[in-house]
Amino acid sequence: MNCLLKMRAMREQLSVNERKLADFILDNTQLLRDYSSSQLADAVGVSQSSVVKFSQKLGYRGYPSLKLAVYESYAGAGIANDEDHSRHLGQANSPLSTLGQKKLEVLENTVNINESEQLSAAIQAIRSARCIQVSACAGSVSVARYLTHQLLELGCWAVFDEGGQLQHKIADSLRDDDLLCILCDFGGEESLVEVANRAREHGVKVLSLTRYNYNAASIHSDIRLYVVPSEDDEALQRLLFRSAQLHVIEGLISGLLEG
């Protein structure tokens, strides 16, 4: 049972010194952490033996047990009362945790927007594809590279044309059991839409991961995954966008791993 609550509940039935101890502990819970029984006794102005007897009266073996119980009770309350999540991603000051906050928000939105059928479909499509072509807009090149790398590591035949000069040629060589993955931001890039259309002419399945809005690339796809952008300044927004793209891709990869 919660030790601090017990203390408050029993307060009325306690003797003078015991009440002094209870009050002190309730007021200075965090101090107890580094107090020995005699230090506590001194702080409260009672004898060391009274501290021990108090502990036993509350039902503990002795002072160390009480101390641990108080600590447990205190820590538990801290977690329960914690409204925001700042603690969970580290000390407030760390550059990592500020970013962590924003990231969490974007990821949350991104996770929510993607229907699990589309995700499963994407995983299934990757798994059953003979070859996979990855195409990306300028801002998503690094993400595309990452995806390609991971696919290759998993034993999928994946190709990404860094420069983009060859992507039309490559698309022309795809067959109907292949897959085209399009990664882009706004989804309006003409060349990507062009690649998608050419591929579809050959019966190729198209998977897109774009910003969550009405966009050409997404419309011309069979499987549509989205990223919900943040509302920060441009540079940070791009960072968070890529981060969310990566998260979706990691989701796909881990899905492929499980299979």
Added chain:
Amino acid sequence: MNCLLKMRAMREQLSVNERKLADFILDNTQLLRDYSSSQLADAVGVSQSSVVKFSQKLGYRGYPSLKLAVYESYAGAGIANDEDHSRHLGQANSPLSTLGQKKLEVLENTVNINESEQLSAAIQAIRSARCIQVSACAGSVSVARYLTHQLLELGCWAVFDEGGQLQHKIADSLRDDDLLCILCDFGGEESLVEVANRAREHGVKVLSLTRYNYNAASIHSDIRLYVVPSEDDEALQRLLFRSAQLHVIEGLISGLLEG
């Protein structure tokens, strides 16, 4: 700092008996609650004084301090597993949210382990470097590429030798106002340590991002950043590891953006 993580990280540099103690505590954390130093000693099969010395080696005043720290650390870990969080990363069933859970845990640990001074130092070092060489072990190649790409986008002179055949040559051409970034998993890769040493001979600053343990690459660095690995099966662990590496790198990038 998280006591159980510290224990795991230091495991390699501990002596036989100390390792026995660490392993026992890591495996039977909850037992510690009601163990005295000599009970623990008996359970593990070492002397009581060894327990005390172990506590002190980890940086605590003595056994009671260690015990409290372990307890704190254990209770803290519960936060990551808290159901409460499932809400924040979407519906429980989605493939993305399951991954999100694990990711959150790894990221949390990673955020906690990196001291903000090291992060600030890293950001400062990147900002003031003339040229930046990125070197990576096989498993971190895709992350290294990502980092290089982002650095270039920010206007930093960054080079990454994909194959690794040229990295020694490149390191030799670095000057004392340059920076070497090492990304690796276990940190034991000889060629990377070699590159680090060569670079340091020229007075180059070395920044490492490695697994959080006692490792050669980290030791030979001026600025040390870490990733706390998960305890999943190998494939997923690698995925989560890269993900956490990316998070740290995104932290650096966003720091550079703010500057």
Added chain:
DNA sequence: AAATTTTTGAATAATTTATTCGTAATTCGA
């Protein structure tokens, strides 16, 4: 292989915790 350092545990010192016991305070019943 010798020298140095590190590790280890038995013995013991120091500290902390628990109990005993006598006195003081409080409660209860007339």
Added chain:
DNA sequence: TCGAATTACGAATAAATTATTCAAAAATTT
């Protein structure tokens, strides 16, 4: 209000736990 019974309290001390010392053993370096 007074004394008897009960309870509270703390000084002294016992018991237990924790920390240190030191010498032997093991590991590491030279």
